Amino acid sequence: MHPKLNAVKGMNDLLPPQSAAWEWFEAQVRELMRAYGYRNIRTPIVEPTALFVRSIGEVTDIVEKEMYSFTDALNGEQLTLRPENTAAVVRACVEHNLLYDGGKRLWYSGPMFRHERPQRGRYRQFHQVGAEALGFAGPDVDAELILMARRLWQMLGLTDVRLELNCLGQPEERLRHRQKLINYFEHHLDRLDDDSRRRLHSNPLRILDTKNPHMQDLVNAAPRLMDELGAESLAHFEGLQALLRAAGQAYTVNPRLVRGLDYYNLTVFEWVTDRLGAQGTVCAGGRYDGLIEQIGGKPAPACGWALGVERVLDLLEQGGVQPPAQELDAYVVLAHEPALAVAMQTAERLRAAGLRVVLHAGGGGMKSQMKKADASGARHALIFGEDEWTAGEVTVKALRQEQREAGQQRRLPLDPVSGLIDSLGPLE
Ligand code: ATP
Ligand code: MG
Numbered sequence: 001m002h003p004k005l006n007a008v009k010g011m012n013d014l015l016p017p018q019s020a021a022w023e024w025f026e027a028q029v030r031e032l033m034r035a036y037g038y039r040n041i042r043t044p045i046v047e048p049t050a051l052f053v054r055s056i057g058e059v060t061d062i063v064e065k066e067m068y069s070f071t072d073a074l075n076g077e078q079l080t081l082r083p084e085n086t087a088a089v090v091r092a093c094v095e096h097n098l099l100y101d102g103g104k105r106l107w108y109s110g111p112m113f114r115h116e117r118p119q120r121g122r123y124r125q126f127h128q129v130g131a132e133a134l135g136f137a138g139p140d141v142d143a144e145l146i147l148m149a150r151r152l153w154q155m156l157g158l159t160d161v162r163l164e165l166n167c168l169g170q171p172e173e174r175l176r177h178r179q180k181l182i183n184y185f186e187h188h189l190d191r192l193d194d195d196s197r198r199r200l201h202s203n204p205l206r207i208l209d210t211k212n213p214h215m216q217d218l219v220n221a222a223p224r225l226m227d228e229l230g231a232e233s234l235a236h237f238e239g240l241q242a243l244l245r246a247a248g249q250a251y252t253v254n255p256r257l258v259r260g261l262d263y264y265n266l267t268v269f270e271w272v273t274d275r276l277g278a279q280g281t282v283c284a285g286g287r288y289d290g291l292i293e294q295i296g297g298k299p300a301p302a303c304g305w306a307l308g309v310e311r312v313l314d315l316l317e318q319g320g321v322q323p324p325a326q327e328l329d330a331y332v333v334l335a336h337e338p339a340l341a342v343a344m345q346t347a348e349r350l351r352a353a354g355l356r357v358v359l360h361a362g363g364g365g366m367k368s369q370m371k372k373a374d375a376s377g378a379r380h381a382l383i384f385g386e387d388e389w390t391a392g393e394v395t396v397k398a399l400r401q402e403q404r405e406a407g408q409q410r411r412l413p414l415d416p417v418s419g420l421i422d423s424l425g426p427l428e
């Protein structure tokens with residue numbers, strides 16, 4: 001025997017029956033996006049490294065230590081497995097001039113890659129669903145995106161997520177604030193941890209995001225960006241809040257919400273829960289009005305969010321939310337080998353009528369096949385025996401307790417197939 005090979009650490013296989021919850025979730029997402037007129041975009045999993053360095057920012061956790069970057073051995077290109085997808089969506093929009101006739105509402109779904117320490121809610125390959133509205137400047141679109149996420153929570157039956165908001169202002173306001181922050185922290189150097197000292201001059205805003213309990217007082221008393229915001233930024237933020245209030249959406253303003261990517265301005269927000277331990281942010285986003293230009297496009301505003309699929313599904317499981325069962329209508333038992341072709345053809349006709357049918361494979365006697373039929377969870381066994389085969393019929397046996405006629409069986413002709421279809425239809 002050869003030694004076993006395992007999946008890469010922090011990258012998970014997704015197996016049945018858990019995969020059913022993922023499929024259900026994905027179906028809800030598709031419905032959500034259709035309801036808001038967002039259209040699907042699919043970009044490559046690998047992008048030029050420069051795209052992420054330029055967009056996410058040189059001095060961020062992602063670019064400094066989380067990216068899977070490599071040199072293409074065949075042509076020397078510097079490539080990276082995407083750690084997030086906003087940059088790629090923007091790249092694609094610019095490359096294909098998607099905004100030439102106005103704003104676009106787009107959504108994506110797929111795996112992202114970050115070299116982090118694997119733990120609950122934090123993986124090296126994880127999945128995001130994201131929504132991006134490009135080319136729109138107003139707080140109406142910020143509100144739309146936030147309410148969209150709320151609708152998804154409603155569709156999924158999630159109740160334990162709350163909304164946090166902040167306004168990061170515009171670059172010049174941030175610059176003023178940044179200078180004040182640096183001054184402030186320089187006066188308190190002794191109270192900064194190593195990480196924060198390192199960030200003091202490169203990305204002081206990120207110090208506000210520290211989880212270090214010894215620094216909380218210091219950070220709470222730091223100069224606030226909110227105090228640097230001019231009338232326009234404040235109006236945008238007020239506008240968003242008014243729309244959220246009108247929509248009955250509760251929120252808290254969290255002045256320390258800064259987000260880990262450099263491209264945000266004005267609105268940032270997170271949907272958080274207390275039920276997932278340390279990894280409590282299930283969805284995060286904001287405005288990135290400068291990014292399109294930064295990636296080489298004509299300047300245009302934009303806003304979006306991304307949600308962590310693993311965290312949302314974990315939350316669903318916590319809440320005992322069960323996706324609807326995907327039960328089989330029939331399991332075909334082959335008790336007489338020569339009936340195979342007829343059985344297969346019958347199964348095809350049933351599937352064409354929308355029924356879910358598994359045709360037994362792998363041989364075995366009637367008894368072991370009936371066991372498989374029971375274990376499959378199918379509502380009926382369709383038995384093709386010698387008698388049935390000669391008569392052009394099939395025996396339909398009800399398998400499940402909850403069925404009115406569980407255990408009962410009867411024979412039905414294969415032609416026309418409509419009688420058989422009717423007999424397999426769901427009860428009521
Ligand atoms: P965190 O603060 O938890 O590291 P982040 O700010 O790095 O999150 P974003 O880049 O905003 O996360 O990604 C959006 C969402 O994607 C997060 O809110 C989270 O739900 C999910 N996410 C991010 N990184 C991971 C990961 N390594 N594993 C699983 N989900 C993740
Ligand atoms: Mg992170």
